[in-house]
Every structure is written in C-alpha cells, then in structure tokens.
Amino acid sequence: xxxMEDRVFREFxxxxxxxxxxxxxxxxxxxxSARGHFDPxxxxxxxxxxxxxVSKASIYRTLPLLLESGLIxxxxxxxxxxxxxxxxGRGHHDHLICLKCxxxxxxxxxxxxxxxxxxxxKEKFKCLTHTLEIRGYCLRCNSKSGLS
Amino acid sequence: xxxMEDRVFREFxxxxxxxxxxxxxxxxxxxxSARGHFDPxxxxxxxxxxxxxVSKASIYRTLPLLLESGLIxxxxxxxxxxxxxxxxGRGHHDHLICLKCxxxxxxxxxxxxxxxxxxxxKEKFKCLTHTLEIRGYCLRCNSKSGLS
DNA sequence: ATTGTAATTGAGAATCAGTTGCAATTATAA
DNA sequence: TTATAATTGCAACTGATTCTCAATTACAAT
Numbered sequence: 638x639x640x641m642e643d644r645v646f647r648e649f650x651x652x653x654x655x656x657x658x659x660x661x662x663x664x665x666x667x668x669x670s671a672r673g674h675f676d677p678x679x680x681x682x683x684x685x686x687x688x689x690x691v692s693k694a695s696i697y698r699t700l701p702l703l704l705e706s707g708l709i710x711x712x713x714x715x716x717x718x719x720x721x722x723x724x725x726g727r728g729h730h731d732h733l734i735c736l737k738c739x740x741x742x743x744x745x746x747x748x749x750x751x752x753x754x755x756x757x758x759k760e761k762f763k764c765l766t767h768t769l770e771i772r773g774y775c776l777r778c779n780s781k782s783g784l785s
Numbered sequence: 786x787x788x789m790e791d792r793v794f795r796e797f798x799x800x801x802x803x804x805x806x807x808x809x810x811x812x813x814x815x816x817x818s819a820r821g822h823f824d825p826x827x828x829x830x831x832x833x834x835x836x837x838x839v840s841k842a843s844i845y846r847t848l849p850l851l852l853e854s855g856l857i858x859x860x861x862x863x864x865x866x867x868x869x870x871x872x873x874g875r876g877h878h879d880h881l882i883c884l885k886c887x888x889x890x891x892x893x894x895x896x897x898x899x900x901x902x903x904x905x906x907k908e909k910f911k912c913l914t915h916t917l918e919i920r921g922y923c924l925r926c927n928s929k930s931g932l933s
Numbered sequence: 934a935t936t937g938t939a940a941t942t943g944a945g946a947a948t949c950a951g952t953t954g955c956a957a958t959t960a961t962a963a
Numbered sequence: 964t965t966a967t968a969a970t971t972g973c974a975a976c977t978g979a980t981t982c983t984c985a986a987t988t989a990c991a992a993t
Contacts, residue, residue: 656960656969677951692972697951718950733910746904749897756894757919762881765921771905773913804940804989826979840943845980866979935993942987949980958971963964 642669642708642723649706660691664699665708674712674722674741711768731769737778744771790817790856790871797854808839812847813856822860822870822889859916860889879917885926892919 646665647657667684668675675683677696684691700721703709712720712732731749733742749769757764773779794813795805815832816823823831825844832839848869851857860868860880879897881890897917905912921927 651961654969658960658970660971690972693950694952694973695971698970733905733908733912735910736913742908742910744904744908746900749900749904752894752897752900753917753919756892756897757881757921760881760890760892761924761927762883762890762919763922763927764881764919765884767917767919769901769915769917771901771910771912771915773905774911776909779909779911802940806941806989808942824979838943841979842943842945842981843941846941936990937992938988938990940987940989942985944985945983947980947982949978951977951979953974953976955973956971958969959967960969961967963966 640666640669646703646706646708649708650702655702660695661699661702663689663691664696665703668703668709668721668723671723674720676718676720678718710766712770731771733771733773733775735775735778736772737774740775742775744769788814788817794851794854794856797856798850803850808843809847809850811837811839812844813851816851816857816869816871819871822868824866824868826866858914879919881919881921881923883923883926884920885922888923890923892917 642665643662646661650657650661663684664680667680667689671680671683677693677700681691681693681696700709700719703723704711704721707724709721709723710729712722728745729750730743730745733744734740735742753767754764790813791810794809798805798809811832812828815828815837819828819831825841825848829839829841829844848857848867851871852859852869855872857869857871858877860870876893877898878891878893881892882888883890901915902912
C-alpha cells in the first residue's frame with residue numbers, strides 16, 4: 638500500500654521533470670517517520686541507524702524539494718541550523734518553545750490565522766507562508782523555577 | 786551627552802560582573818547607528834569603514850550580551866545567518882518578508898499581540914518573546930510578476 | 934593613584950552546517 | 964532497449980561562528 642505522500646512527491650517531481658529515485662523515496666520515508674521536528678543531521682543519523690545508505694548531500698538536496706512540494710515546513714531556528722517537520726496530514730501550526738526544557742508545543746488558532754491574513758491585506762502583501770515562534774516557559778518549568 | 790542605551794548596557798554588564806570596555810561601547814554605538822537590520826558582518830564592515838578597530842570575535846561575543854540585555858532583538862533568518870536589529874526606543878514588531886526583492890516590512894498590531902497573550906494564557910505558557918515572520922510578495926513584486 | 938585579579942581583547946586556528954564539482958550510476962520517456 | 968538528462972556519493976570547499984591563548988585592561992579595593 639503506497640503512502641499518500643509518496644504519490645504527492647512523485648507527482649511534484651514529475652511535474653518538474655525530476656526523478657523519483659530510491660534515495661528520495663527513502664528520505665521521504667525517513668522524514669515521515671519522524672515524530673516531531675528534525676534537522677538534516679538527525680535524519681541522516683536515523684537513516685544510517687536503520688541501515689539505509691544515503692549521503693548527506695542527497696539529504697541536503699532533497700529537503701528543499703520537499704519544502705517546495707509542501708510536504709514539509711521549515712521550523713524557525715531555536716539554535717543555529719535548519720529544522721523541519723512534515724505537515725502532511727496535519728495542518729499548519731505555530732510553536733510555543735520552552736526556553737528551559739526545550740519542549741515544543743504546537744499551537745493553532747483559526748483566529749490568529751485570520752488576523753494575519755487581514756493584516757497582510759491591509760499592507761497589500763501577498764502572504765504565502767508564515768512562522769510564529771513564541772518563546773518562554775512551559776507550565777512545568779515555570780512552576781518549578783519559582784519564577785512566577 | 787551620554788546615550789540612554791549606554792547607561793542600560795553599562796548597568797546590565799555591571800549587574801553581571803562584566804566590564805564596559807571601549808570595544809563594547811563601540812559595538813553598541815555601531816549597532817544603534819544602524820537603520821534597520823544588520824548581521825555581524827555588516828556591522829564589522831561598517832565599523833572598519835569608519836576606522837573603528839574591533840575584532841570579529843568581539844562582535845560575536847558582544848551581540849549575545851546586547852540580546853540578553855534587551856537592547857537588540859534577533860530577527861528571524863531569511864537566509865542562513867543571524868540577523869539583529871536594535872529595539873531601544875522603537876517598539877517590538879514583526880516582519881513581512883518579500884521572497885522576491887528581500888524587502889522587510891515591519892508590522893505591528895496591538896490586536897495580534899493581545900491574541901497571542903490570550904493563546905499563551907490558555908496553554909498556561911509563560912510567554913517571554915516571540916517572532917512572527919510572514920513570507921510572500923510585496924505589492925511591487927506581486928504586481929510586476931503577473932502572479933496575481 | 935596603585936594594584937591585583939578576573940574579564941577581555943585580537944588573531945588565527947578550529948569547527949560546523951551546508952554546498953559544490955565531478956565521474957559513475959540510474960530513472961524514465963521514446 | 965536505449966539515449967540522455969538527472970542523480971548519486973564522495974570529498975573538497977565555503978562561509979559563519981566559536982574557540983584558544985597570550986597579552987591587555989577595567990575596576991574594586993586598597
């Protein structure tokens with residue numbers, strides 16, 4: 638049984654005259670088996686761990702394609718390198734990031750999305766994507782630390 | 786006449802047992818004379834151009850201090866390296882980023898800020914800072930490209 | 934003002950993420 | 964099956980940021 642995202646990616650590639658290689662398929666599978674966020678290196682290590690041989694270069698070359706096809710989204714950088722997450726099946730959402738424990742809490746608000754659209758309209762800006770990252774302390778860390 | 790930000794930075798450093806050196810003062814001044822966004826390298830080049838001698842290392846060491854002191858904010862990465870802007874005197878704001886010409890348009894909405902606070906409250910998340918980056922096409926690029 | 938000391942500096946080496954050139958390989962359309 | 968343009972892995976490369984270390988300096992306490 639083929640996975641939905643395979644179909645989407647295959648069609649995306651075809652439309653661009655690119656090939657659906659086994660490496661790309663493997664990377665796609667790796668990306669979709671990630672629970673949450675990941676970075677290119679995480680992915681490489683995970684795949685190596687499973688005995689799947691792909692090069693760093695192929696991962697770096699494939700990720701932008703997945704991004705372009707809409708199968709993954711870029712997550713803002715908490716630290717200094719690129720992070721991604723797959724979005725297929727799940728909707729777009731933003732993130733609350735705990736500065737103490739690093740936990741990332743997804744956040745979605747229809748109202749927030751609407752408001753952003755309105756603001757863009759006001760500025761006559763054609764909005765394609767956005768990323769909102771709210772940093773602070775999660776419930777647990779906040780109560781633990783005594784920083785009420 | 787001492788600038789306000791000098792005072793703030795000096796006090797911040799003192800509180801942490803750090804020194805207010807002439808290099809740090811010069812970097813602060815450089816940062817505050819920047820009109821908009823800048824990255825560490827911009828800053829270095831600008832300072833060199835004015836004949837102020839500071840090392841790359843000092844810039845990279847000072848920027849995080851300015852960040853921590855609240856005198857500057859980190860701007861999200863459109864490309865791959867760190868960008869900053871000073872916030873003293875101006876308020877917090879978010880950004881619309883044109884994917885074609887790279888123009889960055891500041892955006893501020895009281896309503897948006899309020900909504901975010903409410904969402905955090907709902908999640909029992911102690912919000913400290915946030916960054917919102919909306920990517921798309923600015924009016925000019927959008928009309929030029931025929932991508933209505 | 935002088936001094937002691939811990940913080941800071943600059944310069945370059947080191948590191949790290951991400952990119953690129955290239956020869957060998959492979960997917961796909963005909 | 965074949966032609967061919969796209970893709971691969973590897974290793975060398977790039978550019979940003981961090982680190983090391985010896986020399987310097989700010990500043991609190993004399």
